[in-house]
Amino acid sequence: MPSPVLRRHFLTATSALSLIEAAPTAATSDRDYWLSVLTRVAHPVLSALSQRRLKATMPIEAFHNNIADRAQYTYLEALGRLLAGIAPWLETGSETDLRQQYAELARQSIAASVDPSSPDYLNFNKGQQPVVDAAFLALAILRAPTELWERLNANTKSQLVEALRSSRVIRPGFNNWLLFSATIEAFLCKVGEPWDPMRIDYAIRQHEEWYKGDGLYGDGPQFHWDYYNSFVIHPMLLCVLETVAKKSNAWDLLYPAILSRAQRYAAIQERLIAPDASFPAIGRSLAYRFGAFHLLALMALRQRLPDVVTPPQVRTALTAVIRRMIEAPGTFDANKFLTIGFCGHQPSVGEVYISTGSLYLCSVGLLPLGLPASDPFWAAAPKPWTSQKIWSGQDVLLDHAL
Numbered sequence: 343m344p345s346p347v348l349r350r351h352f353l354t355a356t357s358a359l360s361l362i363e364a365a366p367t368a369a370t371s372d373r374d375y376w377l378s379v380l381t382r383v384a385h386p387v388l389s390a391l392s393q394r395r396l397k398a399t400m401p402i403e404a405f406h407n408n409i410a411d412r413a414q415y416t417y418l419e420a421l422g423r424l425l426a427g428i429a430p431w432l433e434t435g436s437e438t439d440l441r442q443q444y445a446e447l448a449r450q451s452i453a454a455s456v457d458p459s460s461p462d463y464l465n466f467n468k469g470q471q472p473v474v475d476a477a478f479l480a481l482a483i484l485r486a487p488t489e490l491w492e493r494l495n496a497n498t499k500s501q502l503v504e505a506l507r508s509s510r511v512i513r514p515g516f517n518n519w520l521l522f523s524a525t526i527e528a529f530l531c532k533v534g535e536p537w538d539p540m541r542i543d544y545a546i547r548q549h550e551e552w553y554k555g556d557g558l559y560g561d562g563p564q565f566h567w568d569y570y571n572s573f574v575i576h577p578m579l580l581c582v583l584e585t586v587a588k589k590s591n592a593w594d595l596l597y598p599a600i601l602s603r604a605q606r607y608a609a610i611q612e613r614l615i616a617p618d619a620s621f622p623a624i625g626r627s628l629a630y631r632f633g634a635f636h637l638l639a640l641m642a643l644r645q646r647l648p649d650v651v652t653p654p655q656v657r658t659a660l661t662a663v664i665r666r667m668i669e670a671p672g673t674f675d676a677n678k679f680l681t682i683g684f685c686g687h688q689p690s691v692g693e694v695y696i697s698t699g700s701l702y703l704c705s706v707g708l709l710p711l712g713l714p715a716s717d718p719f720w721a722a723a724p725k726p727w728t729s730q731k732i733w734s735g736q737d738v739l740l741d742h743a744l
Contacts, residue, residue, distance in 0.1 A: 371720075372657055372658075372661045372720065372724075373711070373715055373720045375661060375664075375665070376661070376664070376708055376710075376711055377437065377440075377711065379664055379668050379708065380428055380431065380705070380708050380711060381440075381444075382668070382674075382678070383424070383668075383680065383702065383704065383705055384424055384428055384444065384705070385678075386400070386677065386678045386679050387400070387420050387421065387424050387451075387679075387702065388424070388444065388447040388448060388451050389447065391417075391420075391421060391450075391451035391454050391455065391462055392446075392447045392448075392450035392451045392454065393450075393454075394454045394460050394461050394462045395461075395462070396417055396420070396421075396451075396454075396462050397417060397461060397462055398461070399677070400416075400417065400420065400677075400679055400698060400699070401675060401677060401679060401698060402416055402697055402698050402699075403675075403681060403682050403689070403692075403697060403698045404692070404696070404697040404698075405682060405689045405690060405692040405696070406692075406694045408694065409697070412695075412697035412699075413697075414465050414468065414469055414471070415465065415469065415471040415472060415475070415697075415699070416697040416698055416699035416700065417455075417462065417464050417699055418455065418464040418465060418466065418472060418475040418476070418479070418699070419471075419474075419475045419478075419697070419699030419700050419702065420698070420699035420702045421451060421452070421455055421464070421475070421479060421699075422474075422475035422476065422477070422478035422479035422481075422482065423475065423478050423633075423699070423700070423702040423703040423705065423706075424702040424705050425448055425451075425452075425478070425479060425482035425483075425486075425490065426478040426479070426481045426482040426485070426703075426705065426706055427633075427702075427703070427704070427705025427706040427707065427708050427709060428444070428448075428705055428708065428711070429481075429482040429483070429485035429486035429489075429490060429712075430485050430486065430643055430709050430710075430711065430712025430713075431708070431711035431712050432444060432445045432448060432486045432489045432490065433485065433486035433487075433488060433489050433490075433712060434712050434713075434714070435711055435712060435714075436714050436715040436716075445486075445489040445490075445493070448489070448490060449489070449490065449493060449494055449498075452479075452490065452494065452498065452502060453494070453495075453498045453501075455505075456498065456501040456502045456504075456505045457498075457501060458501075464505075466505040466506065466508050466509050467508040467509050467511050467512065469512075470512055470515075471695070472509055472512060473509045473512040473514055473519065473522045473523060473526070474519070474522050475699075476505070476506050476509040476522070476526055477509075477521070477522035477523070477525040477526050477578070478703075479506070480506055480525050480526045480528070480529035481525050481529075481577075481578065481581055483529055483532075483533075484525075484528065484529055484532060484581055484585060485581075485712075487532065491533060499533075503530070503533070503535055506526050506529060506530070507526075507530065507535075509523075509526060510523075510526075510538075515562075516548075516562050516563075517561045517562035518561050518562070518570050518574045518575050518578075520541075520544060520545035520548055520549070521545050521549070521574055521575065521578040521579065521582065522574075522578075523541045523545065524541055524542045524544075524545035524546070524578070524582045525578050525581060525582055527539075527541045527542050528542060528581065528582045528585040528586055529585075531585060531586050531589070532585050539586075539589065539590070542582060542586055542593075543590075543593075545582070546579070546582070546583070546593060546596065549575065549579060550596070553603070555743075555744070556606060556610075556743045556744050557571075557603045557604070557605075557606030557607035557609075557610060557744050558571055558607065559571055559575050559576075559603075561575070566625060566626070567624050567625055568624060568625020568626045568627065569624075569625060569627065569630075569634040570625075570626070570627070571607055571637065572607070572611060572634055572635060572636045572637040572638070573627060573630060573633060573634070573636055573703065573706075576603070576604045576607055576636075576637045576640075577636050577637055577640050577706070579600055579604075580600065580601065580604055580640070583596065583597050583600060584597075601646065602744065603744065604637060604640075604641065604646075605641060605646060605647070605648040606648065606743075606744040607637055608637055608638045608641040608646075608647060608648060608651065609648040609650060609651055609741070611635055611637060611638040612638060612651050612655070612656060612659060612727060612728055613728050613729060613741065615659045615660075615662075615663060615727055615728075615729055616729050617729050617730045617733045617734070618666075619659070619662035619663045619665070619666045620666070621634065621663065623684055626693060627693065627696070627700075627703075628684040628691050629682050629683060629684060629691050629692050629693075629696050629700065629701055630700070630701065630703040630704055631667045631668075631683075631684060631685075631701070631704040631707075632660070632663050632664050632667050632668075632704050632707035633703040633704040633705070633706045633707050634707075635660060635663065635707050636703075636706040636707065636709070638656060638660070639660065639706060639707050639708065639709040639710055640706075640709055642656050642657070642660075642709070642710045642713075642719055643709040643710050643712050643713060645713075650739055650741075651728075652722075652725060653717070653718050653719035653722065654718065654719065654722040654723060654724060654725040655725040655726065655727045655728070656710075656719070656727070657710070657719050657720065657722075657724070658724045658725055658726065658727060659727035659730075660707065660710075663707075664707060664708075666685065667684075667685055667704075670683070670685045670686035671686055671687075672686045672687030673686060673687065679698055680698065680701040680702065680704070681698075681701070682696060682697075682698075682701065
């Protein structure tokens with residue numbers, strides 16, 4: 343049974359969620375709308391896991407008749423991916439009361455996931471998949487070190503370190519997966535635990551070899567036309583380097599070029615958003631929906647957008663994309679969990695590795711909620727994005743390769 347304190351947090355957050363879900367209207371601010379999306383996506387997962395009932399209540403959808411297989415991984419996917427997206431808001435968002443309630447739910451959820459006595463104790467080391475979502479959980483903590491690390495109790499910290507460290511038995515694939523191992527090591531470095539610099543160095547050096555030009559990396563030796571440059575590669579490269587760069591002069595010297603490439607890819611991403619808020623349905627993992635804009639959202643959060651892209655035009659574009667995708671009929675099931683699809687419920691979009699928990703990577707599109715409400719990203723008047731301007735006949739600046 344949840345403690346009285348946890349039950350009080352749960353009930354308060356549920357009440358707050360009801361208020362926010364009722365709020366969106368044509369007159370609702372973009373930030374309020376994004377908050378309504380965050381709570382709608384996050385609440386079913388965090389409310390269940392904080393009460394140690396996620397396995398009992400979250401359905402598992404998998405298109406390839408492999409529910410039993412995906413059940414080993416889907417719950418850690420839901421936790422790690424969700425927190426990776428909402429962590430900046432938990433750390434620095436403007437909505438103090440609501441944010442504190444969700445931060446408490448997040449901490450209780452982490453505790454439930456790493457406690458061996460918990461019915462929701464999660465798999466961090468069996469099979470290949472856990473290294474992916476252990477890394478997203480590590481990424482979340484690096485993005486919210488106060489709320490998701492410092493405010494954990496000592497026992498949960500110890501169990502969390504052991505859980506993440508246990509993923510070392512998994513050998514990552516020779517592709518973007520190298521960054522999962524590197525991100526976990528960056529977390530261990532950040533919190534003062536023994537860490538393996540070689541796993542980080544190997545991931546960084548291989549991605550230098552796999553850089554194809556104009557802001558794009560190969561996913562391994564070959565280039566893939568999908569959104570993994572945004573889902574994983576640019577965000578995790580930046581996070582790893584920002585965490586450990588000062589530990590090695592060689593790493594530190596690489597950071598400016600890696601940042602410049604990320605800014606270029608952010609400019610490309612902004613131009614991929616069509617005037618009607620659609621974007622190309624290309625490549626793997628389309629079921630991550632607006633998580634495809636992880637990198638663009640991160641550059642906005644870090645206030646590192648390229649000069650040709652302004653914060654309000656990114657907010658306007660992402661708001662339109664999120665609205666179009668999250669409001670498509672069938673996006674949520676009867677229990678309010680996400681369903682497989684790109685725009686609505688489209689089960690065949692899900693690859694063999696996709697199940698319900700996988701879908702929560704959409705939350706990384708919400709990273710700018712970590713900016714204060716007074717920031718120009720939120721406070722400036724809406725502006726059309728590049729495709730809107732150019733297809734309406736407005737004069738726009740030329741696009742240039744890096």
